[in-house]
Amino acid sequence: MEITFYKYQGTGNDFVMIDDRSKLFPEKDLFLVQKLCDRKFGIGSDGLILIRNKEGYDFEMIYFNPDGSQSMCGNGARCAVAFSRYLGIIEDNTTFRAIDGAHEASVVGDEVELGMSDVSTIDNEGQDIYVETGSPHHVRFVENVLEYPVFEEGAKIRFSDRYAPKGTNVNFVTPLANDLIQVRTYERGVEDETLSCGTGVTACALVYGYQNDLNEVKIKTLGGTLKVRFSKKDDGSFHNILLIGPAEQVFEGRIEI
Known part of the structure; x- marks a missing residue:
């Protein structure tokens, strides 16, 4: 056929x-x-x-x-x-x-x-954060994400006992300005870094927005720039989340x- x-x-x-x-x-x-x-x-x-x-x-x-x-x-x-x-x-x-x-x-x-989808919680564990944005995402802030070993470190976390047996997507983030971050993502299922990940940049934007009291975050990826806009509730949950890009x-x- x-x-x-x-x-x-x-x-x-x-x-x-x-x-x-x-x-x-x-x-x-x-x-x-x-x-x-x-x-x-x-x-x-x-x-x-x-x-x-x-x-x-x-x-x-x-x-x-x-x-x-x-x-x-x-x-x-x-x-x-x-x-x-x-x-x-x-x-x-x-x-x-x-x-x-x-x-x-x-x-x-x-x-x-x-x-x-609405996000009810952000789970913190030391330097690492977990967010469910329709797919599971591990978020870690690093000093210079463009030089970070994303494939090697991403694979370690993705296949770690913490996330067994299904695993997780892994995002590494470096803030660039007040409302701008750079993100690189190791994607579960692809088993490699991709040029961009929509659910991943959403997770990273929510974490960064929560930490810096923002309602809109711009995200640079290796494949281009996206924007995430959202509303926060008093209980720490997020709604009206928009992922915006070409x-x-x-x-x-x-x-x-």
């Missing part, structure tokens, strides 16, 4: 996008998912996304990591919104379903403003599966 796919990227986080409203893609075939995401033997991406119909919503986003596991992906969701707009499913505003529940989003110019179609292709 030949399928049409589209390649999208959001601040360097790239995804294979498939219009699967006809439900023809064999989603249980995780070897196929892995092959399509493989940069040597497939299309190559940080994840694969199926767009499907969902009663009560404009669409459903089904997201796969390159290893076939599933999770919420912030940059992937922004790309899914842009792709659904390209397909004519939505116009500028949408409510859609992802693995962690319902999300609202808007297309504003060349950016997508994605509503993220989402771009790179190319269209066909592949035999």
Whole structure:
């Protein structure tokens, strides 16, 4: 069977996008998912996304990591919104379903403003912080993140006993200005550093915003700049969280599966 796919990227986080409203893609075939995401033997991406119909919503986003596991992906969701707009499913505003529940989003110019799930707590343990933003994230502040051994240290934390057996994503952060941070992320499921991670920069922005009494934080990643806007409650929880940044179609292709 030949399928049409589209390649999208959001601040360097790239995804294979498939219009699967006809439900023809064999989603249980995780070897196929892995092959399509493989940069040597497939299309190559940080994840694969199926767009499907969902009663009560404009669409459903089904997201796969390159290893076939599933999770919420912030940059992937922004790309899914842009792709659904390209397909004519939505116009500028949408409510859609992802693995962690319902999300609202808007297309504003060349950016997508994605509503993220509320975050109830931030767990501190020494220099390390844990935040759940639809996917699990470990956050560590370091002196110079651009020179930090992200792959080596990220893998240690990701596979540590603390997070066994499922593991976690790992983010390293350096503040650059009052409302600006630099973030590098080791992603679980990719098992490598990616140029950007949407749920990761959201976690880092919430932590930094909480520590510095901010409601908006700009985040530099290796793939570009994102922005996170949010509201804080007196109990330390966060709501009205928006992940804001570009989402771009790179190319269209066909592949035999």
